[in-house]
Amino acid sequence: MVESEAHKKYEFKRTLEALRDKHGRGTELISLYIPHDKQVHEVSSQLREEFGQASNIKSRVTRQNVTGAIESLLSRLKLIPKAPVNGVVIFCGAVDIGANKTDMLTFIIEPPEPIVSYKYHCDSSFLLTPLEDMLHEKQTYGLMVLDRREATVGLLRGKHIEEMAHLTSTVPGKQRKGGQSAHRFQQLRLIAINDFYTKIADAASEVFVAIDPKEFMGVFIGGPSPTKEEFESGAYLHHEIQKKILGLFDVAYTDESGLYELFDKLGEALQDLDVVKEKKYMERFLKELVNDSGLASYGEEQVRKNLEMGSVDTLLLSDELRKVRITIKCGNCSNEEKKTITKKAGEEYQPGNCTKCGSGMKIAESVDIVEELSTVADQMSTNTAFISNDFEEGNQLMTAFGGIGAILRYKTGI
Numbered sequence: 001m002v003e004s005e006a007h008k009k010y011e012f013k014r015t016l017e018a019l020r021d022k023h024g025r026g027t028e029l030i031s032l033y034i035p036h037d038k039q040v041h042e043v044s045s046q047l048r049e050e051f052g053q054a055s056n057i058k059s060r061v062t063r064q065n066v067t068g069a070i071e072s073l074l075s076r077l078k079l080i081p082k083a084p085v086n087g088v089v090i091f092c093g094a095v096d097i098g099a100n101k102t103d104m105l106t107f108i109i110e111p112p113e114p115i116v117s118y119k120y121h122c123d124s125s126f127l128l129t130p131l132e133d134m135l136h137e138k139q140t141y142g143l144m145v146l147d148r149r150e151a152t153v154g155l156l157r158g159k160h161i162e163e164m165a166h167l168t169s170t171v172p173g174k175q176r177k178g179g180q181s182a183h184r185f186q187q188l189r190l191i192a193i194n195d196f197y198t199k200i201a202d203a204a205s206e207v208f209v210a211i212d213p214k215e216f217m218g219v220f221i222g223g224p225s226p227t228k229e230e231f232e233s234g235a236y237l238h239h240e241i242q243k244k245i246l247g248l249f250d251v252a253y254t255d256e257s258g259l260y261e262l263f264d265k266l267g268e269a270l271q272d273l274d275v276v277k278e279k280k281y282m283e284r285f286l287k288e289l290v291n292d293s294g295l296a297s298y299g300e301e302q303v304r305k306n307l308e309m310g311s312v313d314t315l316l317l318s319d320e321l322r323k324v325r326i327t328i329k330c331g332n333c334s335n336e337e338k339k340t341i342t343k344k345a346g347e348e349y350q351p352g353n354c355t356k357c358g359s360g361m362k363i364a365e366s367v368d369i370v371e372e373l374s375t376v377a378d379q380m381s382t383n384t385a386f387i388s389n390d391f392e393e394g395n396q397l398m399t400a401f402g403g404i405g406a407i408l409r410y411k412t413g414i
Contacts, residue, residue, distance in 0.1 A: 006274070006386040007374060010319050012112060013135060014368070016128055019107060022095045024124045028065040029093030031127035032073060033119035034083045043118070044077050050120065065094035065102070066122065072106055087115030091126045139273070142208045142219035142241070144200070145251055145258035147227045148193055151200040153207055154259040159275040159390035161263060163256045165203040169196040194234075201236035208241050218244040220269070222251035222262035274388075281316060281385045282393035285407050294411035298401040300340055300369070302414050307373065310380045311412045315373060318394070318403035319386045323369040326351075332359035340369060373404070 022029070034043055051070045057063040069092045076090060089109045094102040113134045121127040137158020145152050153165040171192040208216065219241060221228050228248045235242050249265045251258050270276045288296035297306050306312050324343045328351040329336045335356045341349055351361035377384045387394045397405055 007384065008112065009135070010370065010386050012131075013319065015107075015109065016131055016135070019091060019126050019128055022091075022093075022105070022126060024065070024093050025096055025102065026059060026062040026065070027123050028062050028069065029091070029095070029123060029126050030066070030069045030073065031119065031121040031123075032090045032092070033087065033115050033117070033121075033127075033130060034089070035087040035115045035118055036083050036085055038083060038087075038118050040077055040080055040082065044074060046120065047074055047077075050122075065104075068104055069093045072104060076106060076108065084110050086111050086113060089115065089131065093126075137274070138215045139217050140211050140215050141217050141246075141270075142204065142211075142244075143222075143259050143262055144204055144219060145222040145254045145262055146200055146231060147223050147254050148196065150254045151196075151203075152255055152258055153200070153204045154256070155207070155211075156263060159278075159388050161259050163259060164207045166255065167196075167200055167203060169193075169199075171196055193230075197231050197234060197236045200231070201238075205238035205241055209238060216244070218246040220247055220249065220262060220266060221245060222249045222258060222265070223254060224252075225250065275391060278385065278387050278394060279391060281314060281407070282387060282397060285316060285405050286393065286396075288407065294413070295408045296405070297408060297412075297414065298405040300402065300404050303404050303406045304373070304376075305414050306406055306408060306412055307376050307380060307382065309412060309414075310382075311408050311410055312377065312380065312382045312406045313409045314383045314385055314407040315377045316385050316387055316397060316405035316407070317370055317373065318389060318398040320389045320398050321370055321403035323403075324366050325369045325372050326363050326367075327365040328361045329364040330354035330357060330359050330361050333357040335361075336364070337361070343368075 032043070034040070047070050051067055054063060054066040054070065057066060072092050073090060076092075080088065087110075089111060091105075091107040091109075093105070095105045097103045109131070111131055111134060115130065119127065119130070139158065141156040143154040143156055143161065148169060148171045150166070150168045152163060152167075154161055154163045169192070171189065204219075208219065219237075221232060223231075232245060232248060237245075247266075247269055249262055251261045251265065253261055267276065285296050289298075297303050297312070303312070303315070307315065322343050323340050325338060325340050326349065327336060327338050333354060333356050335354050337355075349363065351363060353359065354361050374384050376382075387397050389395050389398055397403060
């Protein structure tokens, strides 16, 4: 099966979650980050130095665990003549497995992005921050919604919209009060509008200039006509940001809700952005449900049946889904059952007794439900979409539909 980028990202996220749950009893878990350009023989030399220093650790147990981990790392490095293109990360140490026991475990990861610097880190937990940073979406867009009364500046980072500044104006209404000529009043009003536009631009420029230019993709401006057109044509923004205006859109609101309204209008402009693709899948899924067309299915049992029939066009899986499909067998009468259970860190599922003969059941097989359903989907030429929990419809997939949904090719009545 050829893995999609979304699937790889899901697996990487799950791997980090598993590593986050590993703990040592002391500062004896080693995290080793090796960039592509770091010579492996240099790393081995440094590890041998660390081995010598570890002999000074006062606690006998900690000393043995640290030196044991370093020895394990040295043996692993013999199998790696050169670090891969993105480098390699090795986690090793005596992990606490409960019941006053530890187990020497080693995990080797090729990261999805290049490792920036060499790191040797020894602590009671693994150093995961550099890898966790790779999960964050790098592309950032500026969002602005404005009229002559108020303005809101925000950022779209991956799948998150964040309000950064909100401003209100002192621009007088169109109706003048007594004591002023119409011409004088209009002049004062134009000056106030210009001042407010300048104030908006200063706030926006301060937010946008602080973003890494490599990650800042551009700015979208929303508002009523002619306000947004006046603002753009007036070139109020910093000249580098002014060049990055990607489009103007009509929106009714200019507070924080206006940022979300603007985002909903960006469809084609952001069609390659993951969150836009995910929203389109969820909008289609919910539309089919509301229309009762028979072309939407949800819940593990119904979706599984449709998948096996080959009737699923797109399988929707929440990237927060944490369940495993287990096969339990009776050693006495060979009775076999399959169950889906929620995977909880530190807890071991107890199968109980056989429903036929009363003997104890044992787990014969355990597989992540996402991996299982994805494999079936691949066999049926079904598209699989991983849906983030970071937007309303995505959260709805997890909370209302159990994290599993499907858009069907044809009606099945299931």
